[in-house]
Structure formats: C-alpha cells, structure tokens
Amino acid sequence: AMEEPSDNRQKKVVAVVGGGLVGALNACFFAKRGLDVEVFESREDIRQAKVVKGRSINLALSHRGRQALKHVGMEEKIVSQGIPMHARMIHSLNGKQSPIPYGKKSQYILSVDRANLNKQLLTEAETYPNAKLNFDHKLQDWSAEKGLMTFVRSDGTKEHIQADLIVGCDGAFSAIRKQFLRRSRFNYSQTYIPHGYMELTMPPINGEFAMKPNYLHIWPRNTFMMIALPNLDKTFTCTLFMPFDEFEKITTGDQVIEFFQKCFPDSIPLIGADALREDYFRLPAQAMVSVKCSPYHIGDKCVLMGDAAHAVVPFYGQGMNAGFEDCIVFDEIMEQFNEDLAAVLAEYSRVRVPDDHAIADLAMYNYVEMRAHVNSKWFLFRKHVDNILHFVMPKTIIPLYTMVTFTRTRYHKAVERWQWQDKVINRGLLFSAAGAALGGVFLLIKNPPDVNKLSIPAEKMWSRLAALRSP
C-alpha cells in the first residue's frame, strides 16, 4: 500500500488507474519527473500471460504519439519495431492499386503492434525505482474528496489505496469517470455509431508479404471500408468496418465470400477463401463509441487522460496518438506551474478539452464523410487535389490530414485552419470561375463571332452555358 498522502513538503504520490497504452506511458512521465507513481491495472501482467499468440492487433503511430515516446526516450525503440507506411494504397473494385504519398519522405506513419507497445511501456516504467506496477487490481470505487480508492482482486480480496493525485487512464468505459458523472457541471456525451469492426488476418504468401508492406492499404466502398496494416511477421491485420445490420446478414461462409466478391474481390486470394470463411466467424464484430466530456479534472485530486477522457472513433487513426499527446501536454503544464496540482489540473482541462473534442469531432466527421462519399475514385481525387494545392501553395494550403498526422498543431487550431483554407479554396474557385465567365463575355462583346461560322448554333451555346450556371 502507498504511504499516507503528503502535503507539498514531501514527494507527491500518483496513482495511475489503468496500465494500457496511455497509463503505462504516463507512469514513465510521472516517474521521470521524480514522483512516486503506482499503476493499478485490472488485467494480469500481459508480459507474463501464457496466452497463445493471438492475432496481432496493430495501430498507426504518428507524429504526436512519437513526440510523447521521445520525451521518455522510447521513440527509437518503438519506431525500430514499427513498419513505416509512406503512402496510402487505394484498392479499387477492379483490383487496381493506386498509391498516394502522404507527403515528403519524412512524412510517414508507422504500423506498430499494440500488445508489444503496451509491454515495452510497462517494462520501461518498471525501470524507474520510484514506479511500481500492480496487476489484477480492478478499481471498484473511489472518493474524490479523500483521494481514496478501493481495488478488488480476482480472489475477491479488496485493497484500499490513497494517493495525492489519481490519474484515470482506464479507457473508454472508465470506472474513474463514473464518479465524475455524479458531479454538478460535469458534461458528458457518448455516441455508439451504427458501424462495427472486425479484424481479419492476411497471411504471407510463400513467406513474403501478400501485398506491398510499406503502405496503409485502404478499400474505400462508402458504407463499407477495409484497411490493412502490416506486421513484423509479414502478415497484415485487416480491419473491416461495416454496419452491424450488415454483419448480421452474413451468417454462412458462402455469404462471406459473396460479400467480399462484391466489395473487396482482390483481397480474397490474399486472405485465402478458406481462411476468410473461418476467420470471419472467429470473433463477433466490435462496437465503436465516441465519448466526450469536460472538465477532465476534479480539484487537485483527479484527472482523466486517454480514452477515459476522450474515446474517438478510429477513422483518423489518432486515438492513441491523442492520448499520448495528453501526457506531453500535462507534463508541460506540470513544469509551467511547478507541480502545483490545483493550478495544473485546472489549466490542463482548459487547454486540452478543446483539442481532444476537436479530434473527436474530426474522427466522426471522417467517418460520416467516408461512409457517405468516399469510394476509390473520390478518395484518389480528394487526395490528389490536396497534394496538388499543397504543392502549388505549400504555405497557404496544408491538407488537414497532414496537420493532424504530421504536426503538433493543436487539433482545434488545425480545424480552424482547415475551415479557413476551405473558404479560401471555394472563394478562389468561385472567383476564377467568375473571372473566366466575365473574361469570356468581354471577349465576345469586343469581337462578336460571325454567327454563320459558329460550329454550334449560338442559341445552343447559350443554353449550354445557362445549364452550366444553373445550380
């Protein structure tokens, strides 16, 4: 059990609830800062679990997440075990694969293995003498006033722990957040989207990757989408996104093949028809929830970070990156306010809520936009336009995806910048269209054509022009 809570004179004691990706990284941040930190994780130690190697679940790690890892000296190690994805590879219905680069050579995202990342972060936290990991500790209840927590173990025993600061990193269904819900002026919203997701494995072919490995493979089919990220064992982990009522219609192996034949035909030989029939029914589709709340803190006692504060739908590949960035922002504010927790926690909510809400909105926007409009042609068109405009006016037009994925521009500033750019582009297009029309009319007036020589009768041309202009 931890020592009695201290006042400012003694070292502060931090309890991190949740030893997932953000909790484990946060433990490194607090330990590096010299605080006594204890992590309480409900699961068993995943580094010891004898679980047979399940499917690799991978994630896209990008700039924000890498900066957080860099802060605790973990960037090199994690990047060296990730696979760089320099471009999207868009799979069209006819099987054609079209690469669209993300930008410059240095602008790539990384496919990293989730379990390995979590293990590495837990092990790194443990290297600090002032950090302790407690597994099989499920938070059952806690009181903000006293900073007192009750943990239950799998053998039913209970443990009461006190801390100066409680950091809720216990994920989208956070038990820490439950206490926030009972408090006045705490705002909370959650949305389950109608889509579910299912992971499928694409094995190597003759010991080699089945597709080009250094790409984020995307099959955009409006309502249906599939992505594939490469793994070090030369498999790809494919994630199929589909409305639950579509998942429910597919109940036999033949229907799986029929569906893939219709939407992702090129992937069938790559996944393997028999493997696909089996893998599809191994696990049910999982739900996706978007959680927004504010404030993230209670007094100088408790603060929420990661999915516990902001679970986002995965259509921007930013959830973990945002949670990792939470750790940097909190640490910067700890530095700024000299660890005065009352000031730090209030400032953290003030600064971070607008940004985490912005990425939650952006991820939901991407989902709605992709579900409604984005097939292969539209995806290619949009991204080529983005890249061309950025090439022509690099300082003025920065694609939203670039700002979000390859910079630490505050998420809400990226949205503001994107909205401004959209206005400039639309106005620009409008003016150039108006300019062309006016120029054309001016030329026609200055030297009117000899109507007898027109290739098409004049009235037909005007009617065509009118048709063009009408909404």
Ligand SMILES: Cc1cc2nc3c(=O)[nH]c(=O)nc-3n(C[C@H](O)[C@H](O)[C@H](O)COP(=O)(O)OP(=O)(O)OC[C@H]3O[C@@H](n4cnc5c(N)ncnc54)[C@H](O)[C@@H]3O)c2cc1C
């Ligand atoms: C399909 C999918 C794809 C994704 N792809 C990406 C991607 O490409 N890039 C990206 O950046 N993000 C991605 N994400 C988001 C990413 O997975 C999450 O943002 C990230 O896992 C959040 O980390 P966390 O530590 O906050 O929460 P979690 O990873 O959920 O960890 C919470 C931890 O708390 C523990 N816990 C829970 N309750 C208790 C309790 N009562 N007591 C003690 N411990 C408890 C849990 O056991 C767990 O270990 C994706 C998410 C999904 C669903």
Ligand SMILES: Cc1cnn(-c2ccc(OCc3ccccc3)c(C(=O)O)c2)c1-c1ccc(Cl)c(F)c1
């Ligand atoms: C895991 C991960 C990491 N990044 N992205 C991502 C997301 C969206 C993107 O553009 C949206 C768009 C394309 C075209 C028009 C509007 C919006 C791009 C891109 O620009 O390449 C990349 C994903 C991802 C996650 C789920 C799905 Cl379903 C998916 F397709 C990709």
